[in-house]
Amino acid sequence: MTSELYLLGFGPEGWGPVLARAGLMTLAVSLSAFLLGTVLGTLTVWGRVSGNPVTRRIAETYVVVLRGIPDLLVIFLFYFGGRQVVSLVGTALGFEGPFDISGFVAGMLAIGLISGAGQSEVLRGAYQAVPKGTLEAGRVVGMSRWQLFRRVTAPQAMVTAIPGMGNQWQSVIKESALVSVTGLVETMRQVSIAAGTTQEHFLFYTAAAVIYLIITTLSDQVFRMLERRSMAGYAGGSH
Amino acid sequence: MDTVYLLDLFKKLLGGLPLTLNLAVFALLGGFAIALLLNLLRTTRIGNAVAGTYIFFFRGTPLLVQLFMIYFGLAQFEFVRSSFLWPLLREPYWCGLIALMLNDAAYTAEILRGGLRAVPRGAQEAARVSGMSRLQILRRVTLPIAVRQALPAYSNEIISMLKSTALVSMISLMDVTGIAREAVAETWRAVEIFLCAGLIYLVLSLIITRATSWAERALSPWQFGARQ
């Protein structure tokens, strides 16, 4: 196998450049999906704690359904049915077709939707850990609900949420390996093409493993740093 | 959308249920055994490094990559094909089960480690004083407490393993997802088919959630008359 290592290089026969690009694509789609998931997760927590029975029902159903269905099926459903849903929503909103979603958008939406359910669980735990006294204090000094959220709830909840969010981010990276059906050339799709063309399956899937390990390890470091930073100002945190 | 078609579809998809459940159950059982082993390894220095590397690799890469490395990757080598392992690795079922099991072990090992850390020293000391052997302590004191502590996290892992079995459809196995994919390739009624398949997994995971929360309650100390 060592003699085949040139296939991973950056020479004329090497798949190095496209693999690097695919790795960046994995990172890009994961990042956008994660951010979408954060927005959805926050909305879900809000839906659950706002006291409105309808939004609570919707939020709970969303979490239960997305956590109970295999990621692969969600992605398939999104890819095969996504356009139908988008057309439906688009037409209902009065836009003119045709509607099209790219592989990137389809992948991002599917993983974002899955991650939103997971992130909402982390965020809910973090929200519940915010001392109620601080909220009351904020209310007493006359903060609006938005101000309370932005200045009191969010900063405190974020600190508690960081380790859990780190895990969610790791899941997103791994889920992104499944979006190759959408036509997006990310790491997994690129190594499949390379493995199919060269018949060097072990070499290329190992290369994929290394790419994912690099991404997961580096982001683990980032989250640890964030965790340390955010602890500054708390008892035991360095400053 | 005709009801007859949907009923037929469900019947067809349910044909994959035994395989889905089989893979989930055996992957969890095997994964748990390997996870125990990994935690025992943690007690020595070299073992700790081995277990750490194992967990680092399997938690840091997607299950799909692991599955393809085992299924497509290993089969590429003549020495694997002529080895005693080939009768196993030749079968898609075993490749799928092995990948799921090894993957599950890494996650379960971490969950179990959290549970083991929560076992009070005093309980183990008391057991030692009363003359239990190391195996007895493990079996009667450490594991029951650790498992109870780890149960909430482990119930998530059970559901996640059930969902992960869907990936074996990538290596020609006809589990619920595999049957759904073939049906889509034949009829193009993708939305109905994938929704029905999703519903089957959803019901299963709801059952698991119910069962584990029942187990959590049943295994809680106050159920045995212990003071909180």
Next chain:
Amino acid sequence: MFKITRALAGAAFSATLLAVSAASADVTDRTIVIATEGSFPPSNMTRPNGELYGFEIDLVNEIAERQGLKVEMISQAWDGMIQGLIDGKYDAIVDGVSITEARKEVVDFTHNYTTGGSTFVVMNASGIDLPMDGEVAQLDDPESIGPAVDAVVEVLAGKTVGVQQATIQSAFLEKYLEDRDVTVRTYPNGPDVYQDLSVGRIDAGIASVTNVPAFLEKNADTASATGPIFIGGVMGAGSGLAVQKGDAELQAALNAGLESMVADGTLAELSKKWFGLVVTPQQY
């Protein structure tokens, strides 16, 4: 859920209408986007720099030149390929797609650019040797097909045969080998059949005579085609390019290109170049 699916089906219908109206612009004025898998030698493969090459890429380029089409080829995983065409993500697909009745319900096909016909492939080490080597077994002829299938089944008894899902070959196995003592293993992706055959996970594979030669060339000493070549009946009419339902203009342009390539023998030459033999139609 019934309601939801009905609504979705309605949306699908309107989406199809939209796609059709979008596709009606003059065929030489727009860029025709054609999707292929990019990992199915020798029909379509990918160079490390991402460039596609192979029989089907040459074919498409030649048609484009003759018909004055602007063509862009993109790579797409087989899993979502036909769905992407239905959704209008691209204008056509070329990936050894067999022309089947089920597919005709959702997309339109050009003329076939390879002839139908399928054969079993085995690894020599397996010792499997089917009768009627290379003879043509016409599925439309009920008199002779029964005995031919029986003879094949007898040798394959207790063995596992691999085939790609939802293809003419899988339809063939389903029709003729069902309830016989042969295990059929179906694969979402075509190349995986060869992969598993070569490592010995399955005892035989069945595939189109167009992509079998490439596999045999690469494994000249270890693999062979064996048994009859099945044509007609469920084997249908070979592979064609698929276009969106109702895109008659593109269909006509592609057909005209194919016709002229068949007429002057270019298609046969391309076939020889990539497959080593003529597996393309001699006339339409």
